[in-house]
Amino acid sequence: MSEQKHPDNARREFLTQGAKLAAGVSLASGVMLYGVAQAKPADEAVTSKVRWGMLIDTNKCTSGCDACVKGCNDWNGLKGHGRPSTDAQWMRKVDLRNKATGSVHSLPMLCQHCENPPCVDVCPTGASFKRPDGIVLVDKHICIGCRYCMMACPYKARSFIHEEVTDQRPHAPRGKGTVEACTMCVTRVDEGQQPACVEACNADGHKAILFGDLNDPNSEIAQTVKTYATTAIRADLGLNPGVRYRGI
């Protein structure tokens, strides 16, 4: 009897091995194969076990390249009217120049998907909200277009839709009189894909944007933010954005 393995222990061992397999395959010391993010089953609600984030490496981002912006506009069906002051803009390229050193960096600016989002604090209807997995969205069904969130956002990440929209894409409903911003391509993420900007940047060969689960210690993004110095823009505000930058 004493030689026999306790059933609970056997189960525990099996689970531990399973966890090791799920964590990633180690090829050699220091070389890891990261598993592709698994899509959650479609009928399951998102949980706070996951926190989606992005890490943008400004050393790999090229000034003048706007592949990510194009990818975003394309996937979400954003079409301008040739009026930049009022056209919807979910993502924009910004060039930064350090006056003291003269160094120039280029980076995409988008909704930073804060842990403590000011847009959610000020929304009078509850339309601006944060999903448990950290993605900050506008529920356009109940948005009244007051634009408080646009004023509250320190990143100028949101746009108000001034004109009627036609030919929307089925996965990205958009309409006049509501506020919108980067959704981190939530429909793609729910299906286990990467956001459109990440895919566009990778397709262009820059690979400047890393997308993944910040809560999973074995994910590539979590490992990278753990190993290298990364920056949250306006970290002084204590918003803990899900989008972080490297090299600025």
Next chain:
Amino acid sequence: MKRFTKLFHTAVLVLTMSAPVLAAAGGRVPMPQLPEAKGDQCVEDTDVMRRKHMDYLMVHRDKTMREGVRTPKHSLKECLECHASPQEEAAAGQDEGQHFCKSCHMYAGVKIDCFECHATKPEKTATFHPIVTPGMEYSKAAHQPAGELLNRLAGASEQTGATE
């Protein structure tokens, strides 16, 4: 007398048969023109759907938006997948009576604002399941000739129908 009764009945019958024509001529709201749906069976029975589709859509809307539940059943996107006319010209203009949702709501005198934001026609036929979700390149390609595949399928079924 018998002949008169017969004549009277015929007259009533003729009037009844021509009622829709007369009604249309008199400016009545035309009957909804529903495009044929894909598949054999809707997600619920037809009489349930007629009365309760708005409730199903409302519940599913919040589950999808807030919780990220993306099951095709009861989703507006899936309604359009099966019911919206694949012909672009028919589906595009919401004021045209051919759109599945629009034509019935016009008849019932209901004004909805779903399509102020939501797409009025499906973009691609297979979606929702991660395995069959096409990549960006595919969707880009599908963006221009939307409904081409559906048209081809419709054409094929017409042909088979003719041979039968």
